Amino acid sequence: MPILLFGSRHLDLITDKKTTTIRKLWKKPLTQGDRLHCYWNLVSKEREKLFEAEVTEVDVIQFSDLIKNDDLAREEGFKDASELETEFRKMYPDTTDESLFQVIRFHKLPMDEWEGAKINEKAMVTKRADILFDIGKFDKSVMCYAAALKIDPDDVYLLNRKGDNLSRLGKFHEALECYDQALQIEPDNEYVWNNKAIALLNSNRPEDALKASNRAMDINDENVLVLYWRGFIFEMLGRFNDALQCYDKLLNLNPHDLDAWNAKGNLLSQIDRAEEALECYDRSLELCLEDESDASTWNRKGNALMELNRFEEAVECYQKALSLEHDNEIFLSNKGVALMELDRFEDAAECFRKVLILNPDNEDAQILMDECLENL
Known part of the structure; x- marks a missing residue:
């Protein structure tokens, strides 16, 4: 029973676009008609069944010829033959130009023709899509949600998630089509x-x-x-x-909602109600002061203090933000501006110098540093 393990690069398996794989020649080579049992080979060493397939064709090719064939490399999921060569030399360290590889073409079998255990294909594809969505690979996860929808076109969860993917890819018209389809089912x-x-x-x-x-x-x-x-x-x-x-x-319903406190603070800052904005930022910081994600809250609090001409306190806030995100050029620039307001031009110039190391194209930082140097 030949088993093939596939990595996450081969998402086209889910969409049925991939029907070829390349493997080093086995001691017992595959032949036409052989049954394949195909699995995901996860990093956690758990194996998840994909499908069963029947071999339709096997070609044997020397490595020296394989690494010249861009078309075959693309079928295997690589950009070109050069990329395939790099990866295959890592996978098969003892490979020489004369080493033989089998190009295996296969046909995915309907589940009722499988020899082994059946799977919940929709659940398997959805799980893969959810993982990709959670790690921000939206272009790949949308492919998986689309594949799952082929199995169950009326699944509102899948339609909603596909819409979320498309929104994150900036494809709002297509996202709206997904949401509208979902709302026809669950208004x-x-x-x-x-x-x-x-x-x-x-x-x-x-x-x-x-x-x-x-x-x-x-x-x-x-x-x-x-x-x-x-x-x-x-x-x-x-x-x-x-x-x-x-x-x-919202805050009456959930007083611990950090995003809501920040959103309210940002709005109050926007409409020149800086004192009230500070109260919101302080509340947010009280709720999770040690969380690295709150660097932006420290920065916003510094901005609110700047509007109130409380420059010393603003510098302290920017410094706390930088203690959490050392190389944030926005925080560094803001700290530099606050230091300039305090006539601490040498310290301010050092902030802008760090910004320019991080981003030499930051014209504002260059202008501000030149101004600091003129005042030294």
């Missing part, structure tokens, strides 16, 4: 309505986004995720008081 799904609102907002259609958000609110006006994005929609429409009401209602 009272508040999460899909909210995701549709986000896609419309990102498509620069805030009025339509608000209509979608209204539908979500009609279903559940205490959904904190809906309230969070509804606040952003109101901000885009310039309806700042309505946005603040959303954030206040």
Whole structure:
């Protein structure tokens, strides 16, 4: 029973586009008609069955010829034959120009023709899609969700997730088609309505986004995720008081929501209510002061203090942000500006010098450093 293990590079297996693989010649070579049992070979050493297949053709080729064949390399998932050569020499360290490889072509078999254990193919593909989505490989995960939808076209979870993928890829029109299809099946799904609102907002259609958000609110006006994005929609429409009401209602429901405290603080800063903004940032920092992700909150608090001309305190905030993200050029620049306000031009110039080391094309940092040097 020949077993083939595939890595995550071979996502085309899920979409049925990949029907070829290249392996070093085995002691007992494959022949036409052989049955293959194909698995994912996960890093955790767990193996997950993909499918069974029947070998339709086997060609044997010398390595010296294989590494000249770009077409075969692309079928195996590589950019070209040069990339294949590099990877195969790592996989097969004893390979010489005369080493023989088998080019195996196969046909995926329907599950009712399998010899071994059957699988839940939809669950397997969805799991792979979810993993890829969670690590930010949206171009690959959308392929997997599309493959799972071929198995079950009316699965609202899959339609919603595919829409989320497409939104993250900037394909908002296609994302909206997914959400609309999902809402035809579940018209009272508040999460899909909210995701549709986000896609419309990102498509620069805030009025339509608000209509979608209204539908979500009609279903559940205490959904904190809906309230969070509804606040952003109101901000885009310039309806700042309505946005603040959303954030206040959200924080009444969940006083520990860091994103909501930050969103409210950002809005208050935007409408020149810096003292109130500081209170929001302080609340956010109190909730998870040791979390590295709060470097941006320290930076925003510094910005609010700058607006109040409290430059010493602003420098302290920027320094705390930099203690969490040492090479953040934005934080360094902000600290430099605050130091300039304190006439500490030498220290400020050092900040801008570090920015230029990180990004030599930062023209603002160059101008500000020159100004500092003129005042030394």
